[in-house]
Amino acid sequence: MNGLLAVIQDHALTHPRAIALDPVTAPPVTWEELADRVADKAYGLRLSVSAAKPHVLSLDHGVDAAIAELALLEARIPVLSLPAFFTPEQVQHAVAASGAGAARPSAAQPAPSPLPRGTARVTFTSGSTGTPKGVCLSAPQMLAVAASVVEAVGAEHAGRHCALLPPGILLETVAGFFATVLAGGTYVCPPQAEVGLADPFRPDFVAMVQKLAAWEITSLILVPEYLAGLVTVMEKTGITLPCLTLVAVGGARVPAELLARARALGLPVRQGYGLTECASVVSLESADEDAPGSAGRPLAHMKARIAPDGEIVLEGEMFLGTIGEPRDAGPLFTGDIGRVDDQGRLWVEGRKSALIVTSFGRNISPEWVEAELTAQRDILQAMVHGDGLPAPEALLVPARPGADLAAAVAAANEGLPAYARIAKWREVAPFTPMNGQLTGNGRLRRKAIAAMWLEGAPRFFDELEAATVRERLGFLAIPQVRAGLAGTISRRMYIDYLRQAWHHVRHTVPLMQAARARLLDRPDLLAALDEYIEEETGHEEWILADIAAAGGDADAARVSDPAPATKAMVDHAYRCIEEGNPASFFGMVYVLESVSVAIAQRGASAVAENLGLPPEAFTYLTSHGALDQDHMAFYADLVNGLAREEDRAAILTMAREMFGLFGGVFASIAMEDQHVPA
Template sequence: MEQFSILLLQELNLQAERDPDRLALQGMAGQLTYGELMSEVSALATALTTLAEPASIALAMDNSPAWIVLDLAVLAAGWTNVPIPAFFSASQKQHAIQDAGVSLLLTDASDAWLQLYPASELLDSWTVAGKTVTMMRLNQQDRASGAQKITYTSGTTGAPKGVCLTAQNMWQVADSIRRLTQPDHADRHFCVLPLATLLENVAGVYASLISGATVIVYPCQEVGFSGSQFEISRLYQGLANSQATTAILIPELLRALVAYLHAGHPPLTHLRFVAVGGAKVAALLIQQAHQLGLPVYEGYGLSECASVVTLNTPQAHKPGSIGMPLPHVQLRVDHGGELWVKGAIYQGYHQAGGDIAPVLDEEGYLATGDLAYQDADGYWYLSGRKKNMFITSFGRNVSPEWVESTLIHQAGLLQACVIGEARPFNVAVVVAQPQFSVERVAQAVARANLELPDYAQIGDLVFARQPFTPQNGQLTANGRLKRDMIVQAYAADIHAIYEGI
């Protein structure tokens, strides 16, 4: 087989040479062995370089084995891959295309992209792992980049930012995940998150493939993502029918799966390791998952560090913590409590006028913007975001995530958003279980207050009219609160509380 210069591809090549007939990818439209996977990767890489000069190429497709084959083929061709998440708005997609200098596009939905770029040209099409893929030219200027992947994160406001990563960055994370979770040939990784998200792409797919495991990848709708809604029954059926042993979830999906199992559905006994990340996870939710037989382990990461930075494992686990650093990572906190990280650091943020280099200290550490601390056993904990810290009118610093985590640890409280900037006491906008009365919610908040110092306690409540979700704009796609949107939605209620003092 062709010899590749990139470690990730070298490892996949070795897997194909050792056992070419072992199943690598399984999807709705077909499957590929390791031998077939690397043959397709090599053939497509050659086809790409025949059609155009080295360029930045967008990969805009639904989840499928074809997505993974094309991702690896772009890497083998020496081009820059710019995955475009399907959940981006049209303007966000166009921003990423323009910002990254994308000239070419690989897609399974050419008609939709022709509506956005009516002057584009159809260059070629291939059948990849049972799916028809079209290559389109969006503009005539091919522009190469020093990055192997530019991943765009939506964040909470503004245009998405392009994080420039090298193949070495991604290899470090995938290899560390392999060393910690020890997947093998018997493992079946079920892709839940969109492949355009770095967490699934690197920690899910890459880590599984370099270990010789099988990656099961279905269209997002088959997993439960249906337009603006999510059907937990589809996720459950996908995990059950595929006999998956590993998966990656975000907190909201874990919460829904725990509720589904708690309702009496059979346990998923074949799962051995389920990572959860993207936002803070309540320790109570982790404990509930374990009681239901879900082997869930919280982690923490940044796109700027090629996804995962810390992880709990079956061998080293403390609910409520974000675990310990991956083998290639070093962590420290500064005098203000901010977490700094070293290991697999990105090249910079991409922008049309020139990349913005990462700002590192003299030892090569990157500031994360997160507040954290380490316990005596070496486990790390998040206290909140530095930018979300507020100061009460009594001059006390409060990290709202800390208070919110304490609140949702109480039975019956599902979500909370804490406000208190320049105020004499804090107010929480809360989402409670439907069967919980106002009195029971008040009792839960009172119990939480007993665990908090007086300046961090909740003085009054606003009952949310609906849960915080991505669909109503009050939650990001990976489960973080959009605080400004929540405050805006309940501004009159909050104002009435403080005006009544």
């Protein structure tokens, strides 16, 4: 097969002025321009970049990322693709293990292993231990998969494909980007924030649906959670997406009820199945299929059979191996349980390693039960467990502050046979890539989740996060908070926020001193308070400087009165410290620091870009956000060491109350007419 540059050059000859890349926020790129820019970029890379080690690629969607991807492939320089949601430890491990880093080997970080010959891409798909394995793929394999996708869906679907999955996700790169290039369509590649994905794990689905409609998108690749979000918004708002001709869904099982809802809205949904080792797609439903739950027939490059124990076995285009471990010749035993029906369709029914065998001898695929649970609108996430128990049990994450999980479980159980019904459940904190409990494609990291919630007593910090999930969801639902995180606030609103921040931050050190005066018999807490006091002293002055840099009146802010909601929050903190358990102060610390991290990471840059304010107007948010990321690790160690139950109860109570009180501070800021994400 010819390389992608040759394909691009052919498109440039036949329709040079047609649009190849549309970043939405910048001028589009024609096929003629793309051919020249990729060729120039590849030439420069050959001269300046070594092909002996991978080139790290970690960019948001856009023209630069697309051209870099194509040029590196053409220059035959291996790519190490790093999703933005990787932790620093995961990034460090991936860079060192693949040899992409320049650091010298050490005892802590040994020399990297060689990549298999012909490696074009190294992708790290798992990370529950923090040291995942890198899967090595060749250019011919990736292009063969992309070509099979085009063959299966038809070139007529090569209209305007929009990238929604996070940058660095193999499925979007191969089946979305490469396939669109082969078919001669337009690859719409906006920055994630532009399509409601500033945080890909807390999407703004209203904005997403509106943008997809406005941009006349014809094809998408989604994970089930994104499909559920789009369907819910379309049902509530009546917005339609008539231009869509293909919506491929993979990464996890899709509940049959969600498929029915999607198709009732006219969404042309097709389920698929894939593995990183197979360069993403293995099978995909055809347009005329009517078998909900099927993953379709294997694509042209792949064959599937079922082993005697039910495991799916694949043959065809395969990965080269993992870093330092070339793949043995022969079929790939996937670890997935499934079947092939008499029409040749593949049905994926669960993971072999996650299979539950109850004490009654019943085999249960947890993914099956999880799909029924998450089909309930009050359940955001679920992990089913119970090997050796009489019946399955579940860890559940609520979808909204008022979620009735008991009713949701009862409704899910109605659709399950008696042996598979959930007998017990527990509410827990969300599973995310940041806490190592979710993959980028939305798959559960079961071992990591079990280690936290099922193997011995959870740490108090984890219990605190779980016990305040609903309060946090309520806080994040406040329109002013959502507008701030999305960056859709006015300068006046930002200055009003800073004024209220000054009024409560100037009490931070006095509150700590008040708590310290009542904790003189607690050397462990005194040491922590002394460290906090030293760290926090003078931060209120940062806020006044930000007000001035944003065009506000810092002197007027200094002499102003706090809003009633701000005064109520501060007064409540003093009252709890002086009249109750002074350790309750650490409940306030938890709320303010965890919230400031989110605001700093998501809100500050969005507001700065929207308002055109200088960096000097955001010193408190950005600096405090970085400080609080460090503080949260320190804080977790501190509260996990608290042995007194009365201290833990006081902290939890204060945290719950503070989410409401701090939310009231935001709600007191007057809003203007503008778009607020729903």
